[in-house]
């Protein structure tokens with residue numbers, strides 16, 4: 001069903017604001033909605049938290065919703081154009097912890113001291 005909302009303003013053009021705006025633009029329910037992004041700086045904003053290329057994408061969240069969203073996102077980054085041209089590079093992940101911690105006992109990728 002098409003939304004009755006005529007105008008939507010997304011404040012902030014970091015990864016959250018841009019993702020929200022993209023999702024809205026791709027949703028047929030908002031096909032007639034005028035969507036505007038307002039940001040304090042140019043895009044990309046070099047001072048925002050989501051700027052630069054050094055971020056970890058991981059699925060080991062305690063929240064099942066977060067974990068499944070992260071797994072879904074990883075698939076998109078791996079298998080769509082989004083991850084091309086070096087936008088997504090999997091360099092691996094090494095977790096270090098005590099043997100008594102959950103990482104040390106249950107995660108096969110971890111190394112314990």
Ligand SMILES: Cc1cc2nc3c(=O)[nH]c(=O)nc-3n(C[C@H](O)[C@H](O)[C@H](O)COP(=O)(O)OP(=O)(O)OC[C@H]3O[C@@H](n4cnc5c(N)ncnc54)[C@H](O)[C@@H]3O)c2cc1C
Pocket residue numbers: 011012013014015016017038039040041045047048049050051054055056057
């Ligand atoms: C050092 C560091 C390392 C991190 N590492 C990771 C990691 O490895 N993995 C991970 O998943 N997460 C990581 N995070 C967290 C992640 O970067 C943030 O959760 C995410 O970037 C937040 O995105 P955002 O769009 O909410 O904010 P931002 O990316 O900060 O974007 C905010 C946007 O809002 C604009 N803005 C600000 N104030 C206003 C205003 N008053 N009016 C209009 N526009 C405004 C800014 O110009 C900017 O465009 C890290 C964060 C930091 C700081």
